[in-house]
Amino acid sequence: MAVTEPSAVTTAHEGILHRQSTRESAARTYARALPIVPVRARGLTIEGADGRRYLDCLSGAGSLALGHNHPVVLAAIRKVLDSGAPLHVLDLATPVKDAFITELFRTLPAGLAGRARIQFCGPAGTDAVEAALKLARTATRREGVLAFTGAYHGMTAGALAASGGAPEVRVTRLPYPQDYRCPFGTGGPRGAELSARWTESLLDDRKSGVPHPAAMILEPVQGEGGVIPAPDDWLRRMRALTAARDIPLIVDEVQTGVGRTGAFWAVEHSGVTPDVMVLSKAIGGSLPLAVIVYHEDLDVWQPGAHAGTFRGNQLAMAAGTATLAYVREHGLADRAAVLGARMVGQLQALAAEHPCVGDVRGRGLMIGIELVDPAAEVLTAPGPPPAAPELAAAVQRACLQRGLIVELGGRDASVVRILPPLTLTDEQACAVLDRLADAIAAASRAFRPHP
């Protein structure tokens, strides 16, 4: 039997990483913090080319509702491959697509389900955001967009503008409510109330300088912004004030959808029915797929208004149908709610032990741990200590050394993000939290903040 020399394995792994660093773009992202070379994966576990195993709580940036290579997903992909169906069909009708739409529509909030239209977009969340903005502009014949502090909607021009970049696009930025670093210094319902009032006054004050907008776009839980759940009351308020002013409400559920936050769609927590929902990531069952679903009254754009060659990925639609059905049939949203609440509780206990854990928050299995520099507390005005991005990076590295993959997010990349598959077992949750606790303890011991 041929036995691979450990050194040869190490060399192959290191060789790949080295070639990546010399050939791939300086703009590469996840690859910088996670120097691993995945070769096999199943569920929560990834195996690297160096033979090491990792528990993956990044889950393809929140795309893997069922973890890696779930059997129902693989079976759905194989079925299409074996059927002889064409893999490239532009946006033509196929049985695979028909089944996907049927399953997706079945899950939609009741207020939208009966009167929804769907547009298949280029296969990235950002393209679906562009489509949503374009649709709203076309339907309202207005230009400007209301978006929120801390938002992330993607990397193309309109989506980037809504996220705080690309200032040439007209975006009015409004305060997203948050407890820990509340811009009004109050947090809680009072902070959310002030955020809503500011929004309302900008829309109604003739001298606010904000023209009547084409849309409001928001995430029900900000993911990249640092795992900040919107209060349900505030979301209902945004719905009411946009509806009263005939402003389409676009809810970006790219990351929060398909059970992640403890409801199938995060808007269900508040009972809000958006005019447009932007969906991607988990709806493709690990393959690229992005759509917008919107109220039929908005469907006034012209044929070809949002074209694109790759809008008919049959494998992604089949994988997505299998994923949506599995999450629905197995009640995985409820499971995410229960397990997520338990994990947040355990992490809050951890925060009591470590002053560098400033805040633990989340909804369902979308969890964030904000790391701060408690030593700097005395130097600052009232409010939370400053963020500790270097400590967060050290925790991420310490996690990786312990075989745990986590993501960083938030304004200063100081929020450790946990996005496990919704299929996470109790034992796996314990293993994740053990490794994380150990990593936080080790990194905080070694951490000496700059004076």
Ligand code: PMP
């Ligand atoms: N919206 C949200 C809420 C997201 O989290 C992301 C990706 N993190 C996007 C849009 C953009 O999706 P993509 O990276 O597929 O373009």
